[in-house]
Amino acid sequence: MPKILGIGGVFFRAANPADLAAWYQEHLGIDDLYKSLWHQEAGTTIFGPFSADSDYFGRPEQQWMINFRVDDLDGFIANLTASGIAVETRPEWDSEVGRFARIHDPEGNPIELWEPPAD
Numbered sequence: 001m002p003k004i005l006g007i008g009g010v011f012f013r014a015a016n017p018a019d020l021a022a023w024y025q026e027h028l029g030i031d032d033l034y035k036s037l038w039h040q041e042a043g044t045t046i047f048g049p050f051s052a053d054s055d056y057f058g059r060p061e062q063q064w065m066i067n068f069r070v071d072d073l074d075g076f077i078a079n080l081t082a083s084g085i086a087v088e089t090r091p092e093w094d095s096e097v098g099r100f101a102r103i104h105d106p107e108g109n110p111i112e113l114w115e116p117p118a119d
Contacts, residue, residue: 007045010066014107023106027083028068043069044116058110065110073099073115 014020024030031038046067050056057065070076077087085103093100098116105111 012064012109016107020105020107027080027085028111041069058104059108062110065112067112067114070113070115073101073113076113077101 077089080087080103088102089100093102096117098114100115101113103111103113
């Protein structure tokens with residue numbers, strides 16, 4: 001049977017796509033589709049629908065949240081904070097599956113940063 005190999009892209013609407021793409025490039029190092037393809041490292045990906053009444057994403061109208069795997073959560077937190085970006089952490093977000101932090105892009109979309117446990 002044919003199988004899915006991974007996420008091929010993440011597409012979403014934005015009020016100002018060019019500015020938002022520049023923000024993702026500057027703060028998260030992700031090139032937009034008009035510049036180049038982003039070759040991500042192999043690793044765990046979770047595809048997880050949540051209950052419609054979950055408050056995990058923040059705003060009730062929020063339909064999605066992207067989660068990026070990172071290799072150095074503390075380094076990301078330091079760089080983002082130095083750039084004036086608010087970073088949220090909670091003790092309960094750190095568990096046997098790794099460590100987590102949350103930021104929001106300029107349009108209010110939640111972004112979860114995940115440092116999986118070392119192998």
